[in-house]
Amino acid sequence: MKANCWMGKRKVSVEQVPDPQILNAQDAIIRVTSTAICGSDLHLYNGFVPTMERGDVLGHEFMGEVVEVGSSVRKLKVGDRVVVPFPIACGRCHACQQGTTSLCENSNPNAWMAEKMWGHSPCGIFGYSHLLGGFAGGQAEYARVPFADFGPIKVPDHLSDDQVLFLSDIFPTGYMAAEMCDITPGQVIAVWGAGPVGQFAIASAKLLGAERIIAIDRFPYRLQMAAEKAGATDIINYEETDVHEALMGMTGGRGPDACIDAVGLESHSHGPMYAIDRTKQALMIEPDRPLALRQAIRECKNGGIVSVSGVYGGFVDTFPMGVVVNRALTIRSGQCHAHRYLAPLLEHIERGDIDPSFIITHHLPLTEAARGFELFHKKLDGCEKVVLKAA
Amino acid sequence: MEQQLTQQPSTADIRPTSSSRRRSSAGLGKGLGLFSVGLGLAELLAPASVAALIGIPSSPRSRLVLRALGVRELLSGVGLLARPNSAGWLWGRVGGDAIDLALLGEGFTSRRANRTRLIAATAAVAGVAAVDALSAARQTRGSTLSKIGEPIHVLKTITINRTPGEVYEFWRELSNLPRFMAHLESVEETNGVSTWKAKGPAGTSFSWQAEVMIDRPGICIGWRSVQGSTSVPNHGVVNFAPAPGQRGTEVQVELKYQPPGGSIGAGFAKLFGEEPGQQIQSDLRRLKQVLETGEVLYSDASIHRGMHPARPSKASTKTLKGAAE
Numbered sequence: 121m122k123a124n125c126w127m128g129k130r131k132v133s134v135e136q137v138p139d140p141q142i143l144n145a146q147d148a149i150i151r152v153t154s155t156a157i158c159g160s161d162l163h164l165y166n167g168f169v170p171t172m173e174r175g176d177v178l179g180h181e182f183m184g185e186v187v188e189v190g191s192s193v194r195k196l197k198v199g200d201r202v203v204v205p206f207p208i209a210c211g212r213c214h215a216c217q218q219g220t221t222s223l224c225e226n227s228n229p230n231a232w233m234a235e236k237m238w239g240h241s242p243c244g245i246f247g248y249s250h251l252l253g254g255f256a257g258g259q260a261e262y263a264r265v266p267f268a269d270f271g272p273i274k275v276p277d278h279l280s281d282d283q284v285l286f287l288s289d290i291f292p293t294g295y296m297a298a299e300m301c302d303i304t305p306g307q308v309i310a311v312w313g314a315g316p317v318g319q320f321a322i323a324s325a326k327l328l329g330a331e332r333i334i335a336i337d338r339f340p341y342r343l344q345m346a347a348e349k350a351g352a353t354d355i356i357n358y359e360e361t362d363v364h365e366a367l368m369g370m371t372g373g374r375g376p377d378a379c380i381d382a383v384g385l386e387s388h389s390h391g392p393m394y395a396i397d398r399t400k401q402a403l404m405i406e407p408d409r410p411l412a413l414r415q416a417i418r419e420c421k422n423g424g425i426v427s428v429s430g431v432y433g434g435f436v437d438t439f440p441m442g443v444v445v446n447r448a449l450t451i452r453s454g455q456c457h458a459h460r461y462l463a464p465l466l467e468h469i470e471r472g473d474i475d476p477s478f479i480i481t482h483h484l485p486l487t488e489a490a491r492g493f494e495l496f497h498k499k500l501d502g503c504e505k506v507v508l509k510a511a
Numbered sequence: 512m513e514q515q516l517t518q519q520p521s522t523a524d525i526r527p528t529s530s531s532r533r534r535s536s537a538g539l540g541k542g543l544g545l546f547s548v549g550l551g552l553a554e555l556l557a558p559a560s561v562a563a564l565i566g567i568p569s570s571p572r573s574r575l576v577l578r579a580l581g582v583r584e585l586l587s588g589v590g591l592l593a594r595p596n597s598a599g600w601l602w603g604r605v606g607g608d609a610i611d612l613a614l615l616g617e618g619f620t621s622r623r624a625n626r627t628r629l630i631a632a633t634a635a636v637a638g639v640a641a642v643d644a645l646s647a648a649r650q651t652r653g654s655t656l657s658k659i660g661e662p663i664h665v666l667k668t669i670t671i672n673r674t675p676g677e678v679y680e681f682w683r684e685l686s687n688l689p690r691f692m693a694h695l696e697s698v699e700e701t702n703g704v705s706t707w708k709a710k711g712p713a714g715t716s717f718s719w720q721a722e723v724m725i726d727r728p729g730i731c732i733g734w735r736s737v738q739g740s741t742s743v744p745n746h747g748v749v750n751f752a753p754a755p756g757q758r759g760t761e762v763q764v765e766l767k768y769q770p771p772g773g774s775i776g777a778g779f780a781k782l783f784g785e786e787p788g789q790q791i792q793s794d795l796r797r798l799k800q801v802l803e804t805g806e807v808l809y810s811d812a813s814i815h816r817g818m819h820p821a822r823p824s825k826a827s828t829k830t831l832k833g834a835a836e
Contacts, residue, residue: 143809192805210804214672214758226800229810232789244810254812266808 123177123260124489124508129167130497134487137177140256140264145192148268150204152510154281155182155258157492158206158289159315159384160431164248165493168385168407169433171233171250180206180246181288182258183281184510186268195269202272204265205458206289208244208255211270222455227266228253237434242455259489261510273462276470282477282507283469286320290505291476292461294320294382295327297429300452301378303328310334310367310376310419311352312412314342316505317429318382319350319479325380326351327473334370336363338388341502349478358389367419375421383412384430393438400437407434417443417451428453482506539646540595543604546639547588554581566628567618576614583607601647608640662744662767665788669795672759673802675751676729681802682749683732691797691807694790704737719743744769762798764791 123137140149158181163169183203186196196202208228209221216224224243228234231241233251244266247257256264265272275284294317301309309325311318314337325333334354335346346352356366367375385408388394397409413428417440420426426449444451468474481504484492492506554561558577562569587607590600615633618624671678681687685705689695696708696716708718719741725733725748735746745768752761766787797807 140811143811144806146804146806210800210808212672212803213799214670217672226804226808229808230812231796232793244808250812254810256811264811266810267804 121261122486122510123256124179124486125174126164126172126176126178127174130165132165132178132490132493134489135175137175137256137260140260140262142188142190143264144266145190146267146269147190148186148193148196148265148272149188150182150184150202150258150263150265150272151187152182152184152258152260152263154184154285155179155260155486155508155510156285156288156290157181157259157489157496157506157508159317159496160248161493162497163385163431163433165497166386169249169251170237171230173250176247176249176254177256177260178247179257179259179263180248181285181290182246182263183275183285183288184263186272187262189268193268196272196274200272200274201277202274203284203287203462204246204258204263204272205287205292205462206245206248207455207458208246208253208266209270209459210267211459216270216459219457219460220454221457221459223457230254245455259486259508261486271459273466275466279469280477282480283475284466285507286316286476286479287458287462287465287469289456289458290316290479291320291324291465292458293317293429293456294322295324295461295465296454296456297321297380297382297427298324298328298330300427300429300454301325301328301330301380301425303330303378305329306331307377308332308334308371309378309380310336310416311346311380311382312336312416313382313384313387313430314339314346314350314352314355315382316479318342318380319346319504320476321380321382321429322346322350322352323474327468332370334367334376339499342504345479345504363415364419371421375419375424377421378425378427379416379420381413381416381426381428381430385409385432385436387412387430389415397437406437408432408436410436410439414438414440417449420447420449423448425450425452429456431455479505480507484508486510538595539642540591540597540601540650543601543643543646544588544591544595547584547591547604549588551581551584551586551588554578554584556581564628565615565618565632566625567615568621568623580607580611580614583610596650598647598650601643601650604643605640605647608636608643611636612640662769663787665766665791666763667788667791667795668761668763669792669799670754670759670761671799671802675753675760678760678762678802679729679732679751681798682751683726683728691801692794693797705734717741721745762795764795766791 121137121139122134124132125135127133142149161178164172164178186198186200186202189196189198207222207224209216209224210226213225222243228241228244230250230253234241237251244253244255246255273287298321303309303325307330309330311321311333314335322333322335332353333351334356335343335352336356336358337343338357338359340357343355343357347355354370356363387409389411394411397406397411400406401409416426428451469476481502482492482495484506486508489508492508495501495503496506554577558574559569561577562573567573587600587603594600615629615636618629685698685700688698694709696710699706703722705721706718707721708716711717720737721734722737723732723734725731729751731748731750733748736744745766747764747766750763754761800807
């Protein structure tokens with residue numbers, strides 16, 4: 121089959137690779153109909169995630185048709201149309217039973233590697249390094265899905281691929297970012313980053329009843345999408361406006377009730393801290409640069425919540441712990457426990473509360489995955505989200 | 512040792528070899544640290560004299576190399592003086608010795624070198640390297656030179672979302688062990704004596720016999736190898752305790768064994784990725800997978816020998832098929 125493979129830093133290419141096979145009795149094989157490039161794929165693309173190997177199949181946002189099931193699969197049938205959540209989770213360990221599926225205790229066969237890096241291991245993730253299991257990803261014609269009875273959700277035929285594909289990751293990830301803000305009516309939420317996760321964080325904050333939602337980015341087309349499609353009430357372009365002054369003005373001098381970091385480890389900003397962080401990252405003495413996160417912490421109101429959905433992999437420097445302690449902030453974070461959001465968010469889509477396809481700017485055939493990565497990475501041609509059609 | 516098993520199968524009986532023993536070797540670590548600092552200063556400040564002493568021609572290049580080595584020596588010396596018990600700094604010295612030996616080897620190719628002095632210097636470095644390697648290995652294992660014969664001790668714990676009775680039942684059926692212990696091929700039990708077959712390095716296979724010494728249903732199992740049945744005498748206890756908050760069972764394995772080559776052998780084995788603690792931890796994780804999900808989960812990478820999932824090559828197709836069958 122054809123699959124999009126990581127071939128080195130800033131290099132991906134569609135290669136002929138072995139077809140996936142049933143390796144466990146609870147596996148299913150999916151014929152991928154739609155798959156997407158995620159912002160976190162760019163961290164792999166840019167070489168920030170360790171333990172990637174040349175030839176690894178990328179992709180953790182995908183959906184398609186079940187073509188084969190293992191002998192222990194009971195609920196899923198050949199022919200079912202499903203969306204696959206990006207965390208691989210067993211459904212039977214303590215973490216899964218608590219609903220925290222991205223912390224599944226049984227789904228990372230390389231848990232020892234993750235333990236060396238992070239102390240304990242989270243779940244395995246499709247196409248996301250050997251540290252997280254060494255599972256082949258879904259930017260391919262076919263994909264193997266472990267624990268098929270627990271992960272994939274069946275989707276009705278009257279909803280298009282574009283409408284349901286993002287249940288796999290970015291919609292639940294944005295939703296969890298908003299949910300972690302404990303939004304109550306009348307609250308003001310600020311969202312750093314108007315990329316795909318930021319857009320869904322904004323849309324979800326609106327679903328959860330926030331009164332004022334402020335989007336912060338530097339690309340006018342992304343801010344425009346946030347305001348016109350996602351539901352942001354205010355936008356701040358930090359290249360033109362001083363973020364602190366703008367937020368003070370918009371929040372009566374208090375700061376936002378909760379701040380969402382939808383940027384992660386490759387954040388951008390102006391001023392000397394950006395140069396310092398980039399240099400340290402290049403010298404490999406600081407793996408992650410947390411510019412948006414530092415600002416989110418600084419701007420958050422006293423006693424507020426900072427919700428981190430952007431991906432960080434290792435360490436950050438100059439972390440403002442004094443702000444967190446002295447102003448009683450709460451920091452919440454985590455890879456999305458996608459499984460628990462699948463059914464409720466599908467319901468939102470069916471009811472027409474939201475049509476997630478609004479973020480798609482590019483449809484490309486799988487064979488043009490490399491171009492998709494370039495468009496998304498360099499933010500060319502107004503690129504917000506690339507969907508690859510495998511068939 | 513056998514007595515411990517017949518008494519209380521608690522962790523207190525098989526205490527890890529700890530601080531008191533490590534402290535006793537701090538003197539040697541400090542000595543090596545001082546040696547490093549002295550040598551480092553000499554190399555840094557008087558590289559020409561050092562070159563003459565070890566018999567290599569003094570040139571701008573050799574002086575530069577010696578100064579660089581001096582900086583390295585100083586670093587590891589200061590590191591060792593600060594933490595004389597640190598296996599890391601000691602292994603650092605072993606690495607440094609390897610570099611020194613390689614550079615000295617290169618010295619032999621120079622016509623202007625003083626061979627007699629070079630040979631003497633090489634012998635001296637080799638001697639120091641041996642002391643470094645021994646202290647590092649012993650620090651890694653936490654045993655002293657006089658106690659090379661000490662067994663390896665492993666203690667690992669995992670929580671499994673099943674009752675102590677269920678986990679005990681599964682473990683007590685010893686033929687189940689190869690389902691989660693990667694190195695085991697089979698275990699068969701007849702009349703209280705079990706025969707264990709395991710995979711050794713480089714495709715070899717070996718076996719030994721063991722007997723269950725303690726058997727308390729739902730609480731613990733203790734075993735030891737039958738004397739004379741193996742060159743790797745071993746004994747162990749596995750305890751099953753209810754986890755707090757209805758979280759299932761805490762399974763704790765304690766294992767002691769006498770590896771061939773003693774602690775240094777184990778140190779080398781660790782360098783090649785066969786660290787016993789990690790092996791047991793991975794085995795426990797697979798036990799958890801089997802008991803909670805019914806099977807050991809494979810990723811495309813975990814069935815390959817290296818860490819390669821689906822890759823655009825024929826070789827990987829073959830491996831995939833072999834493993835699936």
